[in-house]
Amino acid sequence: MGIETPNGFKLDNSGKRVVVDPVTRIEGHLRVEVNVDDNNVIRNAVSTGTMWRGIEVILRGRDPRDAWAFTERICGVCTGTHALTSVRAVENAIDIKIPENANTIRNIMQLTLQVHDHIVHFYHLHALDWVDVVSALSADPKATSALAQSISDWPLSSPGYFRDLQGRLKKFVESGQLGPFKNGYWGHPAYKLPPEANLMAVAHYLEALDFQKEIVKIHTIYGGKNPHPNWLVGGVPCAINIDGTGAVGAVNMERLNYVSEIIDQMITFTEQVYLPDVQAIGSFYKDWLYGGGLSGKSVMSYGDIPEHANDYSASSLKMPHGVILNGNLKEVFPIDHRDPAEIQEFVTHSWYKYPDETKGLHPWDGITEPHYALGPKAKGTRTNIEALDEEAKYSWIKSPRWKGNAVEVGPLARYIIGYALGKPEFKDPADKLLQDLGVPLTALFSTLGRTAARALECQWAVRQLRYFQDKLVANLKAGDMATANTDKWSPDKWPAEAKGVGFTEAPRGALAHWIKVKNGRIDNYQCVVPTTWNGSPRDPNGNIGAFEAALMDTPLADPEKPLEILRTLHSFDPCLACSTHVMSPDGQDMATVTVR
Amino acid sequence: MAVTETFYDVIRRQGISRRSFVKFCNLTAASLGLGPLAATQMAEALETKPRTPVIWMHGLECTCCSESFIRSAHPLAKDIILSMLSLDYDDTIMAAAGHQAEAILVETKEKYKGQYILAVEGNPPLNEDGMFCIDGGKPFVEKLKWMAEDASAIIAWGACASWGCVQAAKPNPTQATPIDKVIRNKPIIKVPGCPPIAEVMTGVVTYITTFGRLPELDRQGRPKMFYSQRIHDKCYRRPHFDAGQFVESWDDDNARKGYCLYKMGCKGPTTYNACSTIRWNNGVSFPIQSGHGCIGCSEDGFWDQGSFYDRLTSINQFGVELNADRVGMTAAGVVGAAVAVHAAASVVKRLTTKTDA
Numbered sequence: 004m005g006i007e008t009p010n011g012f013k014l015d016n017s018g019k020r021v022v023v024d025p026v027t028r029i030e031g032h033l034r035v036e037v038n039v040d041d042n043n044v045i046r047n048a049v050s051t052g053t054m055w056r057g058i059e060v061i062l063r064g065r066d067p068r069d070a071w072a073f074t075e076r077i078c079g080v081c082t083g084t085h086a087l088t089s090v091r092a093v094e095n096a097i098d099i100k101i102p103e104n105a106n107t108i109r110n111i112m113q114l115t116l117q118v119h120d121h122i123v124h125f126y127h128l129h130a131l132d133w134v135d136v137v138s139a140l141s142a143d144p145k146a147t148s149a150l151a152q153s154i155s156d157w158p159l160s161s162p163g164y165f166r167d168l169q170g171r172l173k174k175f176v177e178s179g180q181l182g183p184f185k186n187g188y189w190g191h192p193a194y195k196l197p198p199e200a201n202l203m204a205v206a207h208y209l210e211a212l213d214f215q216k217e218i219v220k221i222h223t224i225y226g227g228k229n230p231h232p233n234w235l236v237g238g239v240p241c242a243i244n245i246d247g248t249g250a251v252g253a254v255n256m257e258r259l260n261y262v263s264e265i266i267d268q269m270i271t272f273t274e275q276v277y278l279p280d281v282q283a284i285g286s287f288y289k290d291w292l293y294g295g296g297l298s299g300k301s302v303m304s305y306g307d308i309p310e311h312a313n314d315y316s317a318s319s320l321k322m323p324h325g326v327i328l329n330g331n332l333k334e335v336f337p338i339d340h341r342d343p344a345e346i347q348e349f350v351t352h353s354w355y356k357y358p359d360e361t362k363g364l365h366p367w368d369g370i371t372e373p374h375y376a377l378g379p380k381a382k383g384t385r386t387n388i389e390a391l392d393e394e395a396k397y398s399w400i401k402s403p404r405w406k407g408n409a410v411e412v413g414p415l416a417r418y419i420i421g422y423a424l425g426k427p428e429f430k431d432p433a434d435k436l437l438q439d440l441g442v443p444l445t446a447l448f449s450t451l452g453r454t455a456a457r458a459l460e461c462q463w464a465v466r467q468l469r470y471f472q473d474k475l476v477a478n479l480k481a482g483d484m485a486t487a488n489t490d491k492w493s494p495d496k497w498p499a500e501a502k503g504v505g506f507t508e509a510p511r512g513a514l515a516h517w518i519k520v521k522n523g524r525i526d527n528y529q530c531v532v533p534t535t536w537n538g539s540p541r542d543p544n545g546n547i548g549a550f551e552a553a554l555m556d557t558p559l560a561d562p563e564k565p566l567e568i569l570r571t572l573h574s575f576d577p578c579l580a581c582s583t584h585v586m587s588p589d590g591q592d593m594a595t596v597t598v599r
Numbered sequence: 600m601a602v603t604e605t606f607y608d609v610i611r612r613q614g615i616s617r618r619s620f621v622k623f624c625n626l627t628a629a630s631l632g633l634g635p636l637a638a639t640q641m642a643e644a645l646e647t648k649p650r651t652p653v654i655w656m657h658g659l660e661c662t663c664c665s666e667s668f669i670r671s672a673h674p675l676a677k678d679i680i681l682s683m684l685s686l687d688y689d690d691t692i693m694a695a696a697g698h699q700a701e702a703i704l705v706e707t708k709e710k711y712k713g714q715y716i717l718a719v720e721g722n723p724p725l726n727e728d729g730m731f732c733i734d735g736g737k738p739f740v741e742k743l744k745w746m747a748e749d750a751s752a753i754i755a756w757g758a759c760a761s762w763g764c765v766q767a768a769k770p771n772p773t774q775a776t777p778i779d780k781v782i783r784n785k786p787i788i789k790v791p792g793c794p795p796i797a798e799v800m801t802g803v804v805t806y807i808t809t810f811g812r813l814p815e816l817d818r819q820g821r822p823k824m825f826y827s828q829r830i831h832d833k834c835y836r837r838p839h840f841d842a843g844q845f846v847e848s849w850d851d852d853n854a855r856k857g858y859c860l861y862k863m864g865c866k867g868p869t870t871y872n873a874c875s876t877i878r879w880n881n882g883v884s885f886p887i888q889s890g891h892g893c894i895g896c897s898e899d900g901f902w903d904q905g906s907f908y909d910r911l912t913s914i915n916q917f918g919v920e921l922n923a924d925r926v927g928m929t930a931a932g933v934v935g936a937a938v939a940v941h942a943a944a945s946v947v948k949r950l951t952t953k954t955d956a
Contacts, residue, residue, distance in 0.1 A: 023697040024735050027690045030662045032734060053733035056659050056724075057772035058765060066906040072894060073902070076765040076793065079663020127669075131694045171681070180650055180685040186703055187694030212677050216670040216797075220883045227886030228879040229670070230663040230794055233894075235849060240891035242854040252836065252857015253890065261883075375727050386728050388736035399731075487850035569696055580661045 005046075010300065010409055010546045012555050015040070016047040020390050021562045024053070026572055028128040030080040031579025033538070035568060036391060037554055043562050048547070048554035049393045050538050050572075052400035052582050055354075055373070062528040066494070067093045067520050071234045074516065074530065078581045080123075082230040083116050083222065084509040085516070085530070085581075090236050091315075092516040096503025102485035105238035106312035107475045108225050111262070112232065113308065113507065114464045114471065115221040118269050120510035121414070121461040122218070122277055124576045126211035129454065132570035133284050134196060134204040137189040140173055142198035150199050154283050157275040159210065168206050188564045195287045204284065207276055214272055221265055224258050238487030245479060259476060266472055270465045281458040282439060285451055289440050294450025294571035296553030301328050301408050302416035303536070305338060305515065307508035308467060315506070321467065322508045323421040323429065326405055332423040338405070340504045340515055343368070346531065349402040352393070352540035361543050363404060366517040366529035367502060371401075393541065400582045402539040402548065403531050411549040412512025412536045413575060415456040419447065432459045450553065453574040494523030509533050511576050534582035537575050550575060650682075651808050652707055652715040654746055655689035658739045659732050659766050659775050660721025664757040665691045667794035671801040672881035679801060684716075684808055701735055704742075708749045716807065717750035719743065719760045723781060724773035731773040740781060747782045752813060754788050754803065755779065755820075758896060761789040768902035779820065788813050789820040793896035796877055799825045819899075821871070830867035830893050833875040836860065854890060864908035865892030872897040 005015040016038045024034035032054040038047035062073055070093060075086035087109055094101065101109075144166040151160035175181075188194075196204070219229035225241050226232020233240050244253035306324030309315055317324040317337065325335035339345055347363025350356070356374040357364065364370065377385060378395020391397040402409075410416070421429025436455060437444060446452060491497065499522055506515040512533030519527040539548035547555075553571050560567070655665075669676040680686050686693075688703045695703060707715055724731035729738025747753060755778050758764035766775040779787045790803055803822055806814045814822040831837065839845070840859040847853060847862060861868070867875070870893050874885040886893055892908075895901040 022736075024733075025690055025696065025700060027693050027696040027700055030691070032657070032690075032732060032739075034733070034736070054659060055731045055773065056766040056775070060770065060772050061765065061768045061902075066908070069907050072907060073765055073768070076661050076663070079661040079666050079794065082663060082666065123669075127692055136694070175681055178650070180652070180687070182680055182686045183689060183693045185687055185693070185695060186699040188699075209677050212669060213675060216672060216676075216880065219670060220880050223880040223883040223889070225889060227884055227889035227891055228874075230666045231896075233886050233889065233891035235891065238850065240849070241889045242850050244855040244857075247855065249856030249858075252888070253855050373727065373731075375730050383736060386730060386738055386741075388733070484855070485850060489849050492849065564699070565697070 006545070008541075008545050008547050010297070010552070012547055012552055014047045014547070014555075016393070018046055019562065021559070021565055021568075022390065023565055023568055026569065026577075028131070028569070028573060029577040029579060030078060030581070031577070033572070033577055033579050034391075035550075035554070035572065037565075037568065039559060039562055043559045045554050045557045045559065045568075047393075048551040049391055049397060050540065050548065050550040050554075051391060051398040052534075052538055052579050054579055055399040056580065059371070059528045059530065062525050065525050066523070067096070067518065067525050068236045068492075068494075070518070070525060070528065071236070075231055075234070077530065077532070078578055079230045080578060081116060081120055081509045081511060081581065083112055083226070083232055083234070084507050084514060086232075086234040087113055088505045088507045088514050088516045088530075089518075090234050091505025091507070092503050092518045093236050093505070093520075094503070095505055096501040096518055096520050097491055097497050099237050099488060099491050100313045101238045101488055103312045103478055103483060104243065104475060104486050105488075106309060107471050107478065108239045108241070108486070110308050110471045111468060111475070112222060112225055114468045115218060117464040117510050118273065118461055118468070119215055119218040120576070121457045121464075122211055122272070123215050124510070125277065125281065125454070125457065126208045128576065129573045130204055130208055131184075131187060132566065132573055133194070133288065134208070135189055135191070135194040135201050136172075136184050136187065136205055137176065138194065138196070138198045139202035139205045140169065140176060140198075142169065142202035144169055144202070147199040147202045150283075151203050155275045155279040157279075159206070165202055165206060168209070169202060172205060188566045191564055191566050192560045193291075193566045193570075195291070196284065197287075200283060200287065204280060207280055210276065211272075214268070217265055218269055221262050224262055225254070235487060237489055237492060238485075241486060243479065243484045243486055245484075259472075263472055266465065266468045269468065273461050273465045278458050278462055281455055282436065285440055285455060288451055289442050289446070292442075292446055292449040292451060293557040293567070294553045294574060295448035295452070296551075296555065297409060297411040297549045298415050298419065298452065298553075299445070299448035300330050301410045302326070302419050303338070303405055303410040303412050303513055304417045304420045305340075305506040305508060305513040307506070323417055323424055323426060325420050325424070326408075326410065327420060327423055328408055332419070335420060335423050340506060340517075345406055346515075347404055347407075348531065348535075349404060349542045350396075351402070351543040352396055353398055353401045354396050355401065363542075366515075366531055367519065367527070369517075369527075369529040398538075398540040400535055400538050400540060402542040403535050404542055404546070407542075407544070409539065409542065409546040409548050409552075410536060411552075412533050413453065413457075414460045414510075414512075415447070415453040416512060417508065418456040418459065428463060429459075432462065450571045450574040457576070497523055500526075509581075511578055511581075512536060532578070532581040534575075534578045538577060538579070538582050550577070650685040652685045652687045652711045653718055653804075654687060654704065654707055654715055654750070655691075655718040655720065656739075656743060656746065657690050658719065658721030658723050658743065658759070659773065660757070660759045661765075662691060662720070663794040664720040664759075664800070665689070667797045668800045670797040670880055673798060674801055674805065676801070679804065683805060687715075704746060708746065712749045714751055715749070716752055716754060716804075717746055718754040718756060718804075719778050720756040721759045722763060722767070722775050722777055724766070724775045725781075726772070726774040743778065744781060747785055750785060752786050752788065752807065753778070753782060754790060754807075756790055756800065757795055758791050758793040758901070761791040761820075762899040764793060765902055786813055787820060788816060788822060791821060791826070791897040791899075792872060795897070796825075796873055796879060798877055798881075799873055825873045825877075826871045826897070828871065828876075830870045830872055830875045830887070834867055834887060835875065836887055860887055860890075860892040862910055863892050864906065864910055866895030866898070866901070866904075866907070866911065867893040868911060870895040870898055
């Protein structure tokens with residue numbers, strides 16, 4: 004039985020049901036069910052967030068200045084982005100202005116996260132969807148070296164280097180203990196790389212694992228640790244003392260040099276390893292352009308990385324801001340986070356209750372009453388789900404919509420919007436990559452496009468890091484050492500009631516927190532996060548979200564080994580701990596189970 | 600048929616000689632207070648035993664523990680994964696998914712019954728029949744208990760598995776529960792922190808695989824080697840505390856001079872962890888060094904001890920030099936008052952010295 008969704012997808016759940024649970028190589032817990040037709044093409048997709056933590060109710064009644072630490076623990080992969088969003092929300096509510104240096108250091112922290120997250124995502128969460136580790140064993144190290152040297156100047160590229168690595172890999176495989184590579188879909192027909200490209204990619208998988216730990220040292224210097232660096236309402240916690248008494252206890256010349264050195268390494272790795280790898284791998288898969296989903300229709304980006312402190316207008320934001328609807332790249336709509344009619348969350352198909360589930364709620368007025376129940380057509384039992392009923396409630400993720408529209412968020416959305424706005428820093432590299440691969444602009448609207456946009460964005464981010472670190476030094480040279488504004492540190496100086504919103508672009512996409520403050524305490528706190536947008540279930544009108552849309556119409560070579568499903572889901576870099584944390588005060592009254 | 604690689608094979612492959620290997624076994628046996636016979640037994644065990652399988656499961660969590668683990672500088676995460684143990688299941692990095700991933704659990708339970716290490720990141724929620732965390736269509740708590748049955752030992756990674764962490768902060772809506780409350784019959788080592796320090800995590804794992812037993816634990820189940828002293832005890836800003844030199848306001852002159860953060864709410868005096876010694880990310884810094892007080896993230900219930908910016912005060916008890924075991928008997932907050940007295944005493948002492956001078 005086929006139905007057409009308002010956002011233009013034909014769903015048919017009559018074919019064989021394929022379940023992937025757990026979906027691995029993501030943050031958190033995700034389940035996916037699809038129906039395939041007789042040709043093993045996906046004709047219906049059901050994405051389910053399968054965890055829920057309730058951070059927001061925990062925040063009620065607490066000190067707003069502490070909220071960054073709680074919300075930071077929503078996610079340890081995109082560590083820091085929730086904290087930044089939170090301090091921005093509090094500063095917006097209380098009208099606290101931060102110093103220029105604080106804005107610059109926050110940008111450096113956020114860009115560092117983007118680079119780290121994109122590199123780890125590509126190599127450690129996504130690459131194995133394209134790279135066959137076992138095939139690398141039959142590569143010729145000399146030919147691998149020639150391949151590597153033809154695409155990059157990266158020095159680790161000699162025949163001996165690849166021979167040694169291959170030897171190590173061989174012994175590992177022969178040990179019979181494959182560790183994290185156990186039971187992968189090795190030899191699957193959807194793998195297209197020659198053995199040499201596989202060996203090169205495995206080498207870079209291991210190199211990236213070593214390198215990523217260097218990147219985060221920037222968080223350690225400015226924030227004290229990573230994961231979960233420290234933040235501060237009103238600025239940043241790290242005081243600056245370049246050369247005075249006690250400078251060793253602050254950000255000093257040595258620390259600035261340390262950051263600068265890491266940025267140089269990030270630029271080199273991104274430009275000599277990450278980008279060439281994505282382009283090389285992409286060249287073997289450019290005929291596999293499935294997975295576009297909503298990207299060719301509706302995308303959204305809040306924008307981020309303000310050039311000027313306290314100015315979050317589109318003109319100050321270096322990441323693009325806006326919404327594109329129905330594939331019309333000629334019009335980019337602005338977003339107003341405070342308008343109750345724009346961003347709303349629905350729960351018709353989510354395990355929550357609303358008084359009126361045909362309507363959505365703006366986050367400031369958001370309520371979240373959990374209500375776990377399977378639909379009548381579900382198979383299995385309440386605690387042993389075999390198949391879900393997507394006509395009923397089926398996910399711990401809510402359905403956020405922008406003016407009723409399901410949108411995709413993330414690096415590809417940002418690139419499409421930057422492209423539509425004609426910003427050369429986004430348009431030119433995208434055009435060049437498309438040209439080098441010999442594919443049209445529409446190729447961007449795909450799984451591979453999402454993966455490519457992330458790599459391009461990483462290059463943009465490393466250059467911005469250089470820019471902001473230099474900007475910081477220039478500002479210090481001009482004599483401005485301020486890192487925090489403490490005028491309104493004490494809640495005694497706050498209005499009795501206030502509300503605010505803070506937003507960022509997390510590596511995975513648009514993120515915002517809405518806060519209400521009453522008598523110096525949190526009265527209400529709501530987060531709407533990237534994977535809530537992308538992983539959302541259907542809304543009351545039947546619009547499907549970005550994950551579900553992207554899986555549609557993809558052929559599976561072998562439904563028993565649904566590599567193509569993983570490939571497309573991973574291209575979003577899903578973060579489930581982020582997406583499924585909302586909670587209302589009603590949660591306090593839920594039934595409890597006695598611990599033995 | 601694939602040959603199973605032993606610890607001995609691995610170190611030989613890495614260029615370590617037979618002679619060095621025997622020496623390692625002798626030294627290890629000696630350091631454990633064992634005789635030469637034990638050294639021989641150890642050598643034999645390491646030569647014939649396959650790499651220890653590790654099953655790494657995720658409950659309600661944020662994955663910061665996994666992220667921290669891969670930051671390890673010594674040993675490198677790469678070398679641990681390839682050579683030191685066999686990370687056969689870890690949702691976050693494993694290639695397999697769906698039923699191919701589930702099959703690994705079944706196989707490990709049978710093939711390595713009583714031999715594998717279960718590492719747990721996050722915790723099970725018990726409300727809603729456990730369905731606030733669903734894995735393979737079932738409550739995570741079921742899968743956790745099932746895999747715990749045949750594990751040799753269990754590692755509770757981070758504050759979530761050890762204490763409950765943020766989702767268990769009041770009012771704990773999902774009833775997120777530390778794993779030692781649902782697994783009662785297995786040795787559990789707690790490695791708290793949000794997250795734990797990378798080298799602490801790899802230190803614990805390599806200790807277990809190298810010595811074949813859990814490290815010495817305190818009464819709360821934490822390894823003494825990393826959690827027996829307070830951050831305050833080894834903090835490089837401690838002399839400023841003793842001298843009564845404090846940061847009074849963010850970004851003031853004292854902050855720029857690196858004075859003590861006690862008055863800004865630093866929880867270093869009540870927090871048992873290795874941050875001020877091992878530091879973070881290969882020793883680059885730690886929270887206090889970068890200007891923010893310790894928030895106490897390795898302590899039980901640290902989310903519910905008031906604001907992170909509240910000064911430790913209010914309880915009237917002396918005895919600052921309590922050790923971890925004794926503090927473990929009482930609430931973490933108890934030390935607070937003692938510290939306040941301690942701080943006041945330090946100032947008095949300084950003033951006295953000045954007067955005398």
